[in-house]
Amino acid sequence: MKTTEQLRETWRRDQVFDFVQPAPAFDSVVDTTHGPILYVENISVSFDGFKALNNLDLYIDDGELRCIIGPNGAGKTTMMDVITGKTKPDSGSIWFGQRIDLLKRSEHEIARGGIGRKFQKPTVFEALSVFENLELATASRKNVWYTLNHDLSGEQRDRIDEVLRQIGLTEHYHQEAGALSHGQKQWLEIGMLLVQNPRVLLVDEPVAGMTGEEVEKTAELLTSLAGRHSVIVVEHDMAFVRSIARKVTVLHQGSVLAEGSMDQVQNNPRVIEVYLGE
Amino acid sequence: MLIQRLILSDRGGMVVLGLVALMAIVVPVLNLAVPTDSPFYVSNFTVGLLGKFLCFALLALSVDLIWGYAGILSLGHGAFFTLGGYGMGMYLMRQIGDRGVYGHPELMDFMVVLNWETLPWYWQGFDMFWFAMLMVLLVPGLLALVFGWLAFRSRVTGVYFAIITQALTYALMLAFFRNEMGFGGNNGLNDFKDILGFELSANSTRAGLMIASAIALILGYLACRYIVTSRMGRVIVAIRDAESRTRFSGYQVESYKLWLFVFSAMLAAVAGALYVPQVGIINPGEFSPLNSIEMVVWVATGGRGTLFGALVGAFSVNYAKTFFTTFSPETWLFILGGLFVLVTLFMPKGLVGLAGRLLRKGDKK
Numbered sequence: 119m120k121t122t123e124q125l126r127e128t129w130r131r132d133q134v135f136d137f138v139q140p141a142p143a144f145d146s147v148v149d150t151t152h153g154p155i156l157y158v159e160n161i162s163v164s165f166d167g168f169k170a171l172n173n174l175d176l177y178i179d180d181g182e183l184r185c186i187i188g189p190n191g192a193g194k195t196t197m198m199d200v201i202t203g204k205t206k207p208d209s210g211s212i213w214f215g216q217r218i219d220l221l222k223r224s225e226h227e228i229a230r231g232g233i234g235r236k237f238q239k240p241t242v243f244e245a246l247s248v249f250e251n252l253e254l255a256t257a258s259r260k261n262v263w264y265t266l267n268h269d270l271s272g273e274q275r276d277r278i279d280e281v282l283r284q285i286g287l288t289e290h291y292h293q294e295a296g297a298l299s300h301g302q303k304q305w306l307e308i309g310m311l312l313v314q315n316p317r318v319l320l321v322d323e324p325v326a327g328m329t330g331e332e333v334e335k336t337a338e339l340l341t342s343l344a345g346r347h348s349v350i351v352v353e354h355d356m357a358f359v360r361s362i363a364r365k366v367t368v369l370h371q372g373s374v375l376a377e378g379s380m381d382q383v384q385n386n387p388r389v390i391e392v393y394l395g396e
Numbered sequence: 397m398l399i400q401r402l403i404l405s406d407r408g409g410m411v412v413l414g415l416v417a418l419m420a421i422v423v424p425v426l427n428l429a430v431p432t433d434s435p436f437y438v439s440n441f442t443v444g445l446l447g448k449f450l451c452f453a454l455l456a457l458s459v460d461l462i463w464g465y466a467g468i469l470s471l472g473h474g475a476f477f478t479l480g481g482y483g484m485g486m487y488l489m490r491q492i493g494d495r496g497v498y499g500h501p502e503l504m505d506f507m508v509v510l511n512w513e514t515l516p517w518y519w520q521g522f523d524m525f526w527f528a529m530l531m532v533l534l535v536p537g538l539l540a541l542v543f544g545w546l547a548f549r550s551r552v553t554g555v556y557f558a559i560i561t562q563a564l565t566y567a568l569m570l571a572f573f574r575n576e577m578g579f580g581g582n583n584g585l586n587d588f589k590d591i592l593g594f595e596l597s598a599n600s601t602r603a604g605l606m607i608a609s610a611i612a613l614i615l616g617y618l619a620c621r622y623i624v625t626s627r628m629g630r631v632i633v634a635i636r637d638a639e640s641r642t643r644f645s646g647y648q649v650e651s652y653k654l655w656l657f658v659f660s661a662m663l664a665a666v667a668g669a670l671y672v673p674q675v676g677i678i679n680p681g682e683f684s685p686l687n688s689i690e691m692v693v694w695v696a697t698g699g700r701g702t703l704f705g706a707l708v709g710a711f712s713v714n715y716a717k718t719f720f721t722t723f724s725p726e727t728w729l730f731i732l733g734g735l736f737v738l739v740t741l742f743m744p745k746g747l748v749g750l751a752g753r754l755l756r757k758g759d760k761k
Contacts, residue, residue, distance in 0.1 A: 237641070245637050262655045
């Protein structure tokens with residue numbers, strides 16, 4: 119019965135089906151004609167009965183800088199895990215542009231396809247030099263045989279130089295990444311995202327453990343990235359969020375509690391109750 | 397360009413490879429051309445011993461590549477080494493022909509004893525050298541491919557991976573001990589006569605095998621250098637240090653681990669194939685888990701994460717083993733265990749790291 123229904127469904131002529139179109143490839147242009155680049159819809163994840171995400175809906179516009187705040191355990195990191203393919207949700211869907219279903223892709227495909235992620239704890243390749251860190255992250259063919267036999271092209275090197283300037287580590291490019299300061303590691307990791315040429319950057323607590331001056335520099339860097347990339351920042355530091363945010367989403371118990379400008383959110387009575395009013 | 401990358405930028409490697417090459421030239425000459433009563437004469441025993449050490453060095457190299465660079469601790473590399481050895485052993489057995497004890501033109505002696513009538517299918521083709529060598533590479537490579545695919549796909553890492561590799565080599569040992577397997581049971585394969593028409597007992601053949609081992613070691617070393625100095629090599633180090641970061645940088649971590657593991661297994665198999673004609677026997681005892689652990693001790697002692705460190709470790713530990721098992725055999729295992737503990741605690745970078753520290757200190761003065 120079900121098959122015949124499905125068959126009939128495919129004969130309807132008022133509708134275009136995905137399979138008639140050429141397969142959506144990650145390397146083609148992401149279709150953002152309707153505005154958002156990332157559609158997170160109805161996502162639920164539970165770990166041993168604990169609902170980390172509960173029917174989460176989130177839309178990120180192309181080129182937007184979005185801050186996500188929320189108390190501990192609100193599901194911020196789980197949300198990043200789901201978008202980057204590390205955790206598979208129990209239900210819901212995530213679309214990258216109009217046509218790419220992220221839930222069907224593995225972590226490395228998502229990363230190659232244009233979604234970069236920075237971890238909470240700065241994670242760089244400590245035994246390699248700053249340049250080599252960026253070299254590895256650079257967008258390029260990343261299969262075994264290719265990396266065995268090919269070095270980077272001149273253009274890719276130029277791009278690395280550009281990013282080195284952007285993150286302020288040009289003088290350190292020869293240095294072992296393990297020897298960098300905490301803040302420099304954070305920037306290097308952001309730089310590693312940038313050379314991937316991502317459309318969407320997921321940045322988890324970029325200013326944790328930074329000095330005031332470093333925080334300022336990071337804020338500048340992130341705001342300069344918006345426009346060319348969509349940037350999603352998860353952060354605890356409210357002063358920092360205020361300094362960069364245009365639009366803020368508040369998560370609470372795995373779903374969206376409020377969304378809007380910083381002022382709107384701060385005056386929202388429910389937000390005050392669960393988060394700001396502590 | 398390539399020479400710069402593979403050799404000149406690797407000073408320690410240049411020294412060690414230079415010594416290996418020197419040894420491969422000088423030792424056979426001193427063995428074959430110098431009269432036995434001359435003080436410069438090198439005995440047949442020494443030639444055989446050095447040949448064996450060269451094979452062990454190649455084996456250590458394969459362990460270092462996977463452990464030192466990718467951080468994957470395999471305690472089952474003896475399995476690949478021994479399988480390679482069996483491949484060569486099967487060729488050597490087929491060369492015996494009707495010169496066996498029972499004089500059967502086709503069957504091995506142990507098959508005659510078991511009352512087998514025909515040669516099992518998997519012994520076919522091993523009378524041809526090229527086919528045997530192909531199998532030496534393919535069988536261990538395929539085993540590593542399947543085993544690694546299953547393990548890495550399920551994201552088995554660290555201690556768990558070490559344990560299942562240990563189980564792999566143990567399972568193979570039990571299987572090869574069985575007579576029905578058709579590999580000679582616990583006697584294994586032995587009583588070889590000749591290789592490619594050269595008599596194995598001849599001094600010149602032994603010297604030739606030693607030279608072949610040295611060449612294999614040098615080529616294997618350069619191949620490993622090629623890998624670790626390529627972009628792939630840096631990806632591998634990245635996987636070792638921050639696996640999830642590598643994955644989120646767009647690399648399919650599993651396939652990197654898998655192909656490196658396969659390459660390493662094949663390198664170990666080549667070492668095994670060169671080892672067998674020099675010692676004249678291969679039996680399931682080589683699969684024993686202890687052997688695989690010893691290999692890891694060689695690498696740890698020499699200095700993991702530097703390719704030449706593996707060679708230094710293989711030579712020094714095996715020399716010590718020869719020395720101690722000759723003078724006080726009971727103590728060797730205690731010494732080996734103690735060595736591993738000491739190295740882990742006090743010399744995390746092994747002998748090579750220690751030498752490097754001393755050299756730097758000397759420079760400062």
